[in-house]
Amino acid sequence: xxxxxxxxxxxxxxxxxxxxxxxxxxxxxxxxxxxxxxxxxxxxxxxxxxxxxxxxxxxxxxxxxxxxxxxxxxxxxxxxxxxxxxxxxxxxxxxxxxxxxxxxxxxxxxxxxxxxxxxxxxxxxxxxxxxxxxxxxxxxxxxxxxxxxxxxxxxxxxxxxxxxxxxxxxxxxxxxxxxxxxxxxxxxxxxxxxxxxxxxxxxxxxxxxxxxxxxxxxxxxxxxxxxxxxxxxxxxxxxxxxxxxxxxxxxxxxxxxxxxxxxxxxxxxxxxxxxxxxxxxxxxxxxxxxxxxxxxxxxxxxxxxxxxxxxxxxxxxxxxxx
Numbered sequence: 001x002x003x004x005x006x007x008x009x010x011x012x013x014x015x016x017x018x019x020x021x022x023x024x025x026x027x028x029x030x031x032x033x034x035x036x037x038x039x040x041x042x043x044x045x046x047x048x049x050x051x052x053x054x055x056x057x058x059x060x061x062x063x064x065x066x067x068x069x070x071x072x073x074x075x076x077x078x079x080x081x082x083x084x085x086x087x088x089x090x091x092x093x094x095x096x097x098x099x100x101x102x103x104x105x106x107x108x109x110x111x112x113x114x115x116x117x118x119x120x121x122x123x124x125x126x127x128x129x130x131x132x133x134x135x136x137x138x139x140x141x142x143x144x145x146x147x148x149x150x151x152x153x154x155x156x157x158x159x160x161x162x163x164x165x166x167x168x169x170x171x172x173x174x175x176x177x178x179x180x181x182x183x184x185x186x187x188x189x190x191x192x193x194x195x196x197x198x199x200x201x202x203x204x205x206x207x208x209x210x211x212x213x214x215x216x217x218x219x220x221x222x223x224x225x226x227x228x229x230x231x232x233x234x235x236x237x238x239x240x241x242x243x244x245x246x247x248x249x250x251x252x253x254x255x256x257x258x259x260x261x262x263x264x265x266x267x268x269x270x271x272x273x274x275x276x277x278x279x280x281x282x283x284x285x286x287x288x289x290x291x292x293x294x295x296x297x298x299x300x301x302x303x304x305x306x307x308x309x310x311x312x313x314x315x316x317x318x319x320x321x322x
Contacts, residue, residue, distance in 0.1 A: 013237065016257060017237070017239055017245070019247075019255055019256050019257045020256045020257070021245070021258065022256065022257070022258050022259070023258075023262070024258055024259065024260050024263060025139075025262050026262050026263040027263070028262065028263060028265050029263055029264060029265070029269050029270075029273060031269050031272040031273060033272060042190060043190045043191065046187065046189065046190040046191060047188075047191070049186040049187040049188040049191075049200045050186070050200070052186035052187070053184065053186040053188075053199070055166070055186075056164075056165045056166055056184055056185070059165070059166060059169070060166065060168055060169075063165045063168050063180070063181075063182030064165065064184070066181065066182070067181060067183065067197060067198055067217075068198060070218060071217055071218075071219070072218070072219040073218055074105065074218035074221075075220070077103065077105060077220055077221060078103070078104050078105070078220055078222040078223070078224070079104055079105040079106070079107055079124075079215055079218075079220045079222075079224070080099055080104050080105075080106055080107065080223075080224040080225070080226065080320075081107045081108075081109075081208070081211050081212060081215055081223060081224070081225045081226070082106065082107070082108050082112075082118075082123075082225075082226050082227050083109060083208045083226070083227030083229070084109065084110065084111075084112075084115075084227055084250040084251065085228060085229030085230070085231065085251070085293075086227075086229055086231070086249050086251055087226055087227055087229050087292075087293035087295070088115070088226060088227035088251035089313070090226065090292070090306070090307070090313060090314055090315045091118060091314070091315065092118075092314055093117050093118055093120050095315060095317050096118055096121040097121050098317040098321075099317065099320065099321070100121060102321045104224075104320075104321075105124040105125065106121070106124050106125070107123065107124065107125045107126075107127065107211050107214075107215060108123045108125070108126050108127070108211075109126065109127045109128070109207045109208055109211055110127075110128060110207055111133075111145055111149055112126055112152075113148055113149050113152035114145070114148070114250075115251060115253070118251075119152065122156045122158060122159060124158075124159070124160065125159070125160045125161075125162055125181075125211075125214070126153070126160075126161055126162070127162040127207055127210055127211040127214065128161070128207065129163070129164060129185060129205065129207045130207070132146075133149070134146050134150060134171060135170075150174065154175070157176070157179065159179070160179055160181060161175060161179055161180050161181070162180075162181045162182075162183060162210075162211070162214055163180065163181075163182060163183070164182065164183060164185035165182035165184060166185070167182075168180050168182040181214070183197035183198075183213070183214060184197055184199055184200060184201070185201065185205075185210070187200060187205060188200040188201065189203055189204055189280070193283050195212075195213045195216060195283050196213070196216075196217060197213050197214050197217050198217075201213065202283060203280035203284075204273070204276045204277055204280050206277065208228055209281070209284070212225070212284050212289070213284070216284065216286065220288065221288065222288055222290065223288055224289075224290050224291075224292055224320060225289065225290070225291050225292065225298075225301065226291075226292045226293055227293075228293070228296060229293060229295075229296045229298070230277060230278065230281075230297045230298045231249070231297060232274045232277065233271070233297070235247040235249065236267065236270060236271075237257070238267060242261075243261040244259070244260045244261045244263075244265075244266070244267060244270050245257050245259055245260070245261075246258045246260055278297070278298070278300075281298050281300040284300065284301075285300050285301065287302075289301045290302050290303070290304050291303045291304070292306040292315055292320070294306075294307075304319065304320075305319075306319045306320060
């Protein structure tokens with residue numbers, strides 16, 4: 001066999017399918033954009049978000065009030081939102097510390113602590129949204145990760161934790177309630193374009209987008225994003241059993257795969273939901289948001305080529321703080 005493209009195709013597939021694989025449980029998605037009946041059913045089913053919203057209000061009205069007082073509280077500040085995509089690796093702890101020293105608020109998501117180098121720089125905010133994150137009832141595969149994240153947050157009490165309102169009471173038994181900001185996380189994405197965190201969200205459930213929503217609510221003068229690569233289409237694989245396999249590539253961690261076939265019964269369904277990810281990013285489009293990764297598939301924000309030079313992989317501190 002001499003075809004280079006074929007050899008590379010085999011090499012990549014063999015590599016991916018030999019990586020450790022975690023299985024995700026969940027309810028199968030039933031997306032079908034060609035069926036008006038199924039679209040109508042999905043929209044009607046999505047209305048349950050209204051009931052969830054009233055539930056959130058009933059148990060978290062004080063957290064709602066606290067959130068309202070924070071509106072436009074950062075109009076003269078700047079922030080950087082850091083996702084866990086590969087471009088997070090453009091940062092070094094020296095550059096990140098430089099951003100912090102220049103008074104940028106650092107907003108991170110999920111298991112930020114797992115990047116041993118960068119997490120030595122303590123962020124301003126950490127955003128979670130998955131109900132299993134920091135939960136004692138999480139699947140066994142997340143227990144050790146939750147223990148490590150809890151330890152990191154307890155050791156760094158200056159970090160403000162942002163989470164869905166419905167989890168504030170639970171997490172206030174672990175962390176001081178003054179450290180918590182609750183956001184509305186009920187879902188009306190098929191009915192609304194809302195991005196404000198005091199009403200049901202009109203976008204796909206993605207923690208990084210929720211971090212962006214809170215940053216918009218704070219009304220920062222400038223919001224930089226990094227690690228919002230959204231490389232999902234190029235990370236989809238399919239094995240001999242026709243399972244939907246996703247390659248997970250996060251800066252600061254080893255590669256692994258996730259079997260998501262319980263959620264996505266076929267590749268088409270997965271790609272339809274991924275398309276929502278890109279369309280929904282345009283709901284946040286703003287002159288105040290700048291994407292620091294020139295190669296990011298998130299094409300809804302202005303991009304800054306923040307590399308130090310063409311021959312370096314680190315971003316330049318001066319290109320951001322100038």
